Amino acid sequence: MKWQHVAYRMTIFSVILFLSPYLDRMGNSYWINLLYIVVLVLGIDFTLSKIKILQKSVTKKAGWSILITGCIFVGVLHNLIFS
Numbered sequence: 001m002k003w004q005h006v007a008y009r010m011t012i013f014s015v016i017l018f019l020s021p022y023l024d025r026m027g028n029s030y031w032i033n034l035l036y037i038v039v040l041v042l043g044i045d046f047t048l049s050k051i052k053i054l055q056k057s058v059t060k061k062a063g064w065s066i067l068i069t070g071c072i073f074v075g076v077l078h079n080l081i082f083s
Contacts, residue, residue, distance in 0.1 A: 001058055001059070001063040002054065002057055002058065003053070003054040003055070003056055003057075003058055004051075004054040004055060006058065006070075007048050007054055008045055008048055009067055010067060010071060010074070011044045012041055013071050013074060015041055018078060019037060020033075020037075021082065023036060023037075
């Protein structure tokens, strides 16, 4: 597992969590919202693939631990901001 994969998965979680309320307020259709999310995630994935530091390997145990901890942190942050 590479750091890039950990960052990519956290990006997907963060984008879906934070972007969905804003897209719902805009009142666009479901497919346009889905297109926004897909384009944003692919753009961030392309950017993450160019960062050399994220190309280094990490053990699966450490990668999953950091991913789960990061997702919990982002989820708590989301609840604090939007509650």
